[in-house]
Amino acid sequence: MQNRIMITGAGSGLGREIALRWARDGARLALADVNEAGLAETLKLVREAGGDGFTQRCDVRDYSQLTALAQSCEQQFGGVDVIVNNAGVASGGFFEELSLEDWDWQIAINLMGVVKGCKAFLPLLERSKGKIINIASMAALMQGPAMANYNVAKAGVVALSESLLVEFKQREVGVHVVCPSFFQTNLLDSFRGPHPEMKSQIGKLLEGSPISAADIADYIHAEVAKGEFMILPHEMGRAAWKIKQQNPQALYDEMASMAVKMRAKAK
Numbered sequence: 001m002q003n004r005i006m007i008t009g010a011g012s013g014l015g016r017e018i019a020l021r022w023a024r025d026g027a028r029l030a031l032a033d034v035n036e037a038g039l040a041e042t043l044k045l046v047r048e049a050g051g052d053g054f055t056q057r058c059d060v061r062d063y064s065q066l067t068a069l070a071q072s073c074e075q076q077f078g079g080v081d082v083i084v085n086n087a088g089v090a091s092g093g094f095f096e097e098l099s100l101e102d103w104d105w106q107i108a109i110n111l112m113g114v115v116k117g118c119k120a121f122l123p124l125l126e127r128s129k130g131k132i133i134n135i136a137s138m139a140a141l142m143q144g145p146a147m148a149n150y151n152v153a154k155a156g157v158v159a160l161s162e163s164l165l166v167e168f169k170q171r172e173v174g175v176h177v178v179c180p181s182f183f184q185t186n187l188l189d190s191f192r193g194p195h196p197e198m199k200s201q202i203g204k205l206l207e208g209s210p211i212s213a214a215d216i217a218d219y220i221h222a223e224v225a226k227g228e229f230m231i232l233p234h235e236m237g238r239a240a241w242k243i244k245q246q247n248p249q250a251l252y253d254e255m256a257s258m259a260v261k262m263r264a265k266a267k
C-alpha cells in the first residue's frame with residue numbers, strides 16, 4: 001500500500017484537503033509549507049481524520065530545504081510513496097505591467113518549486129516505485145488574459161509532467177498533473193499584481209466555483225487510483241479543454257474579448 005505522502009503547501013487550501021483525503025486512508029504524511037501555523041492546524045486535522053505524520057518548514061524555492069525534507073521522510077518513514085507538488089502563489093497583470101521581478105517570483109515558486117520537488121525526491125520515488133502529483137491549473141491550458149506569468153509557470157508544470165511521464169515510465173515512477181479551474185482557498189492572500197480591481201475580480205471567480213477544495217482532493221484521489229495522467233476536476237474545465245483541442249481559435253477569440261473587457265475595467 002502506497003501510504004507515505006509528502007505534500008508542499010500543506011498549510012492551507014488544496015494541500016490541506018489532499019492531506020485529509022489521504023489521512024482517511026491511514027496515510028503517513030510529511031506536511032511542508034512556509035506557513036508553520038497552517039501546518040500545525042493541518043497535522044491536527046490529519047490526526048483527527050485517521051492519519052499521522054510530521055510537519056517541516058520548507059520554502060520550495062530553496063533546493064536544500066527540499067532535500068532536507070526528503071531526508072526527513074527517509075528518517076521518519078523509511079522512504080516516500082507519493083509526492084504532491086502543490087505549493088503555489090497567485091499573480092495577475094497585463095504583460096506590459098508585469099516587472100521582470102514579478103516573472104522571477106512567479107516562476108521560482110510555481111514552476112521551479114515543482115522542478116526542485118521532483119528532483120529532490122526522485123531517488124526515494126525510484127526505490128518505492130512511487131508517484132508524483134503536480135498541481136498545475138486550467139491556466140496552463142487556457143491562457144486567460146492578464147496573468148501571463150502564472151499561465152507560463154503552470155504551462156511549464158504541465159510540460160514538465162509530460163516530460164517526466166515519458167522518461168519515468170520504464171523506471172516505474174508514476175506521474176499525474178492536475179489542472180483545476182478557480183476554487184475557494186486562501187490563494188489570493190499571496191496575490192501580486194498592479195490592480196486591486198483584478199484581485200477582487202479573481203476573488204469573485206474563486207467564490208463562484210461549483211466545487212470545493214475538498215471535492216477536488218476527492219477527485220484527485222479517485223483519478224490517481226485509476227491511473228489517469230491529466231486530471232481536470234471541474235466539469236466546465238473538461239468541456240473548455242475539449243473545445244480548445246478541437247478549435248483553438250474559438251478559445252483565443254473568447255480570451256481576446258475577455259482581455260478587452262478587463263482592460264476597460266482596469267482603467
Ligand SMILES: NC(=O)c1ccc[n+]([C@@H]2O[C@H](COP(=O)([O-])OP(=O)(O)OC[C@H]3O[C@@H](n4cnc5c(N)ncnc54)[C@H](O)[C@@H]3O)[C@@H](O)[C@H]2O)c1
Nearest residue numbers: 009012013014034059060086087088137182183185186187
Ligand atoms: N485556488 C484556485 O483557484 C486554484 C486554481 C488552480 C490551481 N491552483 C493551484 O493550487 C495550488 C494550491 O493553492 P491553493 O488554492 O490551495 O492556495 P492557498 O494559498 O490556500 O495554499 C497555497 C499554500 O502554498 C504555500 N506556499 C506559497 N509559497 C510557498 C513557498 N515558496 N514554499 C512553500 N509553500 C509555499 C502557502 O503558504 C499556502 O499554504 C497552487 O499551486 C495553486 O496555483 C489553485
